[in-house]
Amino acid sequence: MKHDTPRASRGIGNWTDEEFIRAVREGVRKDGAHLYPAFPYTSYTELSRNDVLAIKAYLFSQPRIRYSPPRNALSFPFNQRWAMGVWNIAFFNSRRFKPDETKSPQGNAGAYLANALGHCGECHTPRNFAFAMKTGETFAGEDLQGWRAYNITSDQRYGIGKWTDEELTEYLHTGHAKGRGAASGPMSEVVTDSLQYWDRQDISALVAYLRSVPAREGAEPIETSQLAHLPREASGNGGVEGEDSLGLRLFAGACASCHGLDGGGRQIDAAALLGAKGMNDPVAANVSQMILNGGSLEVAGHQASMPAFGRGYTDAEIAALSNFVVRHFGAREGIVNFQMIANRRSSR
Numbered sequence: 001m002k003h004d005t006p007r008a009s010r011g012i013g014n015w016t017d018e019e020f021i022r023a024v025r026e027g028v029r030k031d032g033a034h035l036y037p038a039f040p041y042t043s044y045t046e047l048s049r050n051d052v053l054a055i056k057a058y059l060f061s062q063p064r065i066r067y068s069p070p071r072n073a074l075s076f077p078f079n080q081r082w083a084m085g086v087w088n089i090a091f092f093n094s095r096r097f098k099p100d101e102t103k104s105p106q107g108n109a110g111a112y113l114a115n116a117l118g119h120c121g122e123c124h125t126p127r128n129f130a131f132a133m134k135t136g137e138t139f140a141g142e143d144l145q146g147w148r149a150y151n152i153t154s155d156q157r158y159g160i161g162k163w164t165d166e167e168l169t170e171y172l173h174t175g176h177a178k179g180r181g182a183a184s185g186p187m188s189e190v191v192t193d194s195l196q197y198w199d200r201q202d203i204s205a206l207v208a209y210l211r212s213v214p215a216r217e218g219a220e221p222i223e224t225s226q227l228a229h230l231p232r233e234a235s236g237n238g239g240v241e242g243e244d245s246l247g248l249r250l251f252a253g254a255c256a257s258c259h260g261l262d263g264g265g266r267q268i269d270a271a272a273l274l275g276a277k278g279m280n281d282p283v284a285a286n287v288s289q290m291i292l293n294g295g296s297l298e299v300a301g302h303q304a305s306m307p308a309f310g311r312g313y314t315d316a317e318i319a320a321l322s323n324f325v326v327r328h329f330g331a332r333e334g335i336v337n338f339q340m341i342a343n344r345r346s347s348r
Contacts, residue, residue: 010068012059020056021049026094027084034084036072037092042133043119046097051117091132103212110209113202118194123149123186126219139210140218146347147185148285150222150277155215157223168207173198175297176269181276182304184290188297196299224280225331247324250317254309255325263329270297270304279330284322288336288344291318315341 012020012030019030027041028034035041044052077083097116099108114120125133126142139159141151153159160168167177175183175191183191195203252261258271263279265272273279278286294308309318315338322341323334 010066011064013064015056017053017056021052024052024055027088027092034081034088036081036084037087037131040119040122042092043116043122045092045094046112046116048096087130087132091128091130104208106205106208107212108209109202110205110207113206114209118206120152124152137216137218139213140216141220143285145186146285146344147289148278148281149187151216151218152210153213153216153218154211155217158217158221159215160210161215165204165207168210169200169203172203172206173200174299176304178269178272179275181273181278182270183297184278184286184295188295192296192298222277222281224275224277244320244324244327246317247320247322247327250313250321251324255321258306268304273325273329276329279326280332281330282326282332282335283340284326284334284336287325288318288322288341291321292341292344310345314338315345 015030023029023035024041025045025047027037027039072079097112100111103111121133121138123144124139124141126137126140128134139152142149151159154161156162163180167180171177171180172195174196175188258266259273260266263273290306292308292310294306296303296305318341319336319338322336326332326334
């Protein structure tokens, strides 16, 4: 949608209920033009009429703002908006949520929250060649905006099958669970702006549904190690040579004050590294993104933040630091090189 505020001349103030519902559930705006699925109508199509109108009522309660957003700058052929009609015919399934008789009421409530309102699959489900979700691989994990949205199926090795209900509940509600790491990147935004406000009943329903999602390995499976070895002493290089020595020196100088040399976290629990999925990813996608760009997580009025080091470190230094973190807190062999970091810089 072009605007969210209810200003009639520039926003959605003169949209009728039916026009708003069509935009949210079908991806067609008031003037008949197609929306791009960056607006997740492909998931919102399952929303009930009452919930869509509740969203409209909330938006119409917001202050009127005079603002014209920048025009889309997509390159050809993606700037051909009419082509979305063809894409919809091929990949979009207009449908409303229907309870699954094999699931409990709680499981069905969680399915609605995950697939419609929460649209979790938009990040966590792999995409095909045309960027449509592969419904046969729901929640198996995908790369998005340079970050990895990890496997959240019930798989015991590569998904969340070994997480306890308490760990899942705590992670979804606060963005952190002991021994599981903290939310970062787009997921930290989800917790900060949305999940922390859900009541515990809804979180429990979401957890119950995630338990029922079929186990899938995913295209790039990552198994989390619970037995990470500790880095050598920061004084000198302890016999560590080459890139590992550089990574250790960088970590000791800039990271250990918050994360601790043992990765256990200091000052706040969310700074703990051990057990986090990102520490076990050989290409260190999320680790390097955090080093490059920093991040923040704000829950219940408390903020946990990490500064960006992208301007202070070279690509080679960030690669060395990323590999060090993966090797010493995930017991995996990092394979990051300077060119990968350069690409991640330029992709933002």
